[in-house]
Amino acid sequence: MSTATFERGYAAFKEQIDSPIAAFFNSCVHCGMCAEACLFYTETGDPKYTPIHKLEPLRKVWYQEYTLLGRLTSLLGLTERLTDADLAEWKHLIYDSCTLCGRCSVVCPVGNDLVYMIRKAREGMVAAGHSPEGQIGAAKRAVIIGSPMGVQFVTLQAQIKHAEKTTGLTIPIDQTGVEFLVVLSSMEIINYPEYLEAIAKIMHQADKTWTLCSSAFEATNTGIQIGSSDIARQLVNRIVEAAENLRVKTVISPECGHAYTVLRWEGPNLIGRPYRFKVRHIIEVLDEFRAGGKLKTEGFEEARLTFHDPCQLVRRGGVIEQPRKLLGMVARNFVEMEDAGKMNWCCGGGGGVSAIDEAEELRTKVFNRKKIQLEKLKVDTLVTACANCRIILEEGLEAYEMDLPVVGLTEMIAEHLVEDK
Amino acid sequence: MMSAVDFLAWVRGPMFNIALIIFIFGVIVRLLEMLLIGRKPDYSEARESAFAGGVRTIFRRFMPADTGTLQRSTTVIFAGYVFHIGFFIVLLLFVPHILLIKDTLGIQWAGLPTPIIDAATVMTLLALLVLLINRLVNPILRFLSTFQDYLIWLLVFLPVLTGYMAFHHFIQPYQLVLALHILSVELLMIVFPFTKLMHTFTLFFARWYNGAIAGRKGVKA
Numbered sequence: 001m002s003t004a005t006f007e008r009g010y011a012a013f014k015e016q017i018d019s020p021i022a023a024f025f026n027s028c029v030h031c032g033m034c035a036e037a038c039l040f041y042t043e044t045g046d047p048k049y050t051p052i053h054k055l056e057p058l059r060k061v062w063y064q065e066y067t068l069l070g071r072l073t074s075l076l077g078l079t080e081r082l083t084d085a086d087l088a089e090w091k092h093l094i095y096d097s098c099t100l101c102g103r104c105s106v107v108c109p110v111g112n113d114l115v116y117m118i119r120k121a122r123e124g125m126v127a128a129g130h131s132p133e134g135q136i137g138a139a140k141r142a143v144i145i146g147s148p149m150g151v152q153f154v155t156l157q158a159q160i161k162h163a164e165k166t167t168g169l170t171i172p173i174d175q176t177g178v179e180f181l182v183v184l185s186s187m188e189i190i191n192y193p194e195y196l197e198a199i200a201k202i203m204h205q206a207d208k209t210w211t212l213c214s215s216a217f218e219a220t221n222t223g224i225q226i227g228s229s230d231i232a233r234q235l236v237n238r239i240v241e242a243a244e245n246l247r248v249k250t251v252i253s254p255e256c257g258h259a260y261t262v263l264r265w266e267g268p269n270l271i272g273r274p275y276r277f278k279v280r281h282i283i284e285v286l287d288e289f290r291a292g293g294k295l296k297t298e299g300f301e302e303a304r305l306t307f308h309d310p311c312q313l314v315r316r317g318g319v320i321e322q323p324r325k326l327l328g329m330v331a332r333n334f335v336e337m338e339d340a341g342k343m344n345w346c347c348g349g350g351g352g353v354s355a356i357d358e359a360e361e362l363r364t365k366v367f368n369r370k371k372i373q374l375e376k377l378k379v380d381t382l383v384t385a386c387a388n389c390r391i392i393l394e395e396g397l398e399a400y401e402m403d404l405p406v407v408g409l410t411e412m413i414a415e416h417l418v419e420d421k
Numbered sequence: 422m423m424s425a426v427d428f429l430a431w432v433r434g435p436m437f438n439i440a441l442i443i444f445i446f447g448v449i450v451r452l453l454e455m456l457l458i459g460r461k462p463d464y465s466e467a468r469e470s471a472f473a474g475g476v477r478t479i480f481r482r483f484m485p486a487d488t489g490t491l492q493r494s495t496t497v498i499f500a501g502y503v504f505h506i507g508f509f510i511v512l513l514l515f516v517p518h519i520l521l522i523k524d525t526l527g528i529q530w531a532g533l534p535t536p537i538i539d540a541a542t543v544m545t546l547l548a549l550l551v552l553l554i555n556r557l558v559n560p561i562l563r564f565l566s567t568f569q570d571y572l573i574w575l576l577v578f579l580p581v582l583t584g585y586m587a588f589h590h591f592i593q594p595y596q597l598v599l600a601l602h603i604l605s606v607e608l609l610m611i612v613f614p615f616t617k618l619m620h621t622f623t624l625f626f627a628r629w630y631n632g633a634i635a636g637r638k639g640v641k642a
Contacts, residue, residue: 017458018458018459019455019456019457019458019459019460019626020460020631020634021458022454022455022458023455023623023626023627023630024622024627024630025618026451026455026617026619026620026627027617027619027621027623027624027626027627028565028617029617029620030558030562030567030570031494031497031501031562031619032494032497032559032561032562032565033455033490033493033494033497033498035561036490036493036494036561037486037490037493041561042493045560047560047561047563047564047565048564050561050564050565053564053565055469064427066454066455066458067451067454068450068454071616085579105631105635105642106486106642107485107486107490108482108631109482109485109501110482110620110623110624110627110628110630111478111479111482111624111627111628111629111630111631112627112631113627113630113631113634113635113642116631116634206451264465264466265465265637265638266465267465268463268464268465268466269461269462269463269465272464273464274464274465274466275466278466279466306558307502313634315640316638316640317638317640318468318469318638318639318640320640339487339489342640342641343486343487343489344486347570
């Protein structure tokens with residue numbers, strides 16, 4: 001990254017503005033409904049967390065640069081110009097208090113996609129040097145070491161050895177011409193090694209060829225969280241190169257919401273061309289296996305359980321029915337949370353918020369929304385399909401002294417797998 | 422000193438033409454300056470049709486997203502519906518308005534009986550008052566509201582109020598109140614392109630973009 005200055009930030013804001021952004025700003029009537037959709041407002045009651053207000057810096061640039069009246073009035077000195085102090089003040093609103101969950105984008109009556117705008121506003125914030133320290137550190141580690149949590153391939157190799165020992169299966173590395181390239185999130189490598197074991201078992205039983213890649217094992221993309229397309233492009237390129245060199249048909253995004261958003265939806269636009277492979281979330285792949293009779297399970301979970309929808313999978317990703325179908329295979333006592341599916345409430349730690357130390361207190365406060373949802377259900381187990389959600393859920397439950405185990409859907413399926421091969 | 426009759430002739434003649442030209446050219450320029458910025462192509466593999474998603478969202482956003490939204494934003498949703506529906510009934514289905522449209526554009530349609538228009542006008546005024554009070558009392562709206570929000574409220578309220586007063590001959594001479602009514606509409610037309618009133622047109626684009634972005638991903642936004 002070159003040196004961040006206000007001028008570079010202003011130019012980055014300007015460059016991000018397109019027709020949709022202009023249509024959104026033109027359409028806002030200040031009705032306030034986006035605030036009621038945002039857990040940072042509903043749980044704090046502080047109007048400064050109103051989503052459209054978080055976009056004031058971007059609006060100012062749009063008005064000054066892309067409207068005739070705005071240009072005229074700013075020439076005459078009648079417009080309040082965007083300042084570096086504005087950006088410093090808005091850092092808390094654009095980063096700490098937005099998880100890119102997208103509830104506001106679904107609720108807005110005039111149709112504004114506010115998350116689309118926040119995502120773009122972050123590009124300007126990075127260029128101006130107003131992004132959070134924690135995220136800058138994670139992004140640097142991702143570029144230099146290869147992983148935001150500092151995980152190196154040696155760490156993964158230890159994991160692989162362990163998984164091979166536990167499962168008795170070989171975990172393929174750098175195999176060419178296989179069907180699937182599996183990428184992982186740092187969280188899965190460090191905190192949830194069960195995921196890799198689950199993948200090995202499921203692929204073996206489904207008779208599918210797959211591989212890990214020693215140069216592209218990390219799917220976490222801090223570039224997207226911080227809002228830097230340059231970093232995001234570098235990181236996604238590692239996976240694109242690996243997938244195309246290994247000639248795989250499909251790259252499987254791990255149980256990680258934003259990794260899916262990057263790989264599936266933003267990646268091709270970052271590199272400026274379509275991929276020569278497909279990208280599917282692990283939950284989509286498992287559901288395809290299920291539909292094709294390649295996924296056989298036995299036994300049922302006794303516990304009363306519910307599913308936490310990761311925002312990037314449902315509202316921002318379109319994977320809504322698949323986890324329910326999979327849960328149907330292994331759970332008899334499954335109950336839906338209020339507002340489940342497209343309207344589910346965020347865990348509070350998405351969009352990079354979990355990497356911001358200063359945001360921890362606020363994040364724990366807004367977890368109250370999830371607490372209310374869960375208390376109504378009285379469940380014994382909480383299932384999800386995003387390692388970041390999972391960590392945040394575990395932390396939140398601990399903070400509110402709630403005793404509830406959180407499980408990844410893939411490993412739950414693997415536990416019930418019929419192992420006859 | 423201009424007489425009421427002269428005043429009426431002026432607002433109906435030169436002033437109306439000025440307002441109409443500013444309105445039409447203003448809206449065209451504002452839409453062009455928005456659309457000409459353009460957008461980058463999307464290279465991701467679409468799950469569903471972006472076009473169908475865009476069209477779907479244009480219609481879906483006439484209704485609240487879910488019951489939770491309806492419960493949390495009840496006042497603004499209900500008063501908002503009553504105001505918009507009432508305003509369009511009065512604007513488009515009052516016989517003298519239809520005659521004006523016929524004179525200007527050459528097209529016409531059937532109007533509603535005046536008692537219904539009268540009731541719709543009162544409902545619209547009440548809804549606008551509710552929306553203003555809500556804007557002043559609700560902490561989110563009070564925080565968000567700018568000078569423009571209050572100005573536009575006034576500029577929308579005045580044509581409805583003066584129309585009601587003209588119809589009931591509250592001010593004498595009648596020519597004066599009618600002229601004030603027309604003038605208030607002209608003010609609204611003049612500020613229209615440069616304010617949030619543009620949402621009347623741009624919301625269809627906003628919804629289309631939002632729905633297309635989501636539709637591509639297989640999400641019904």
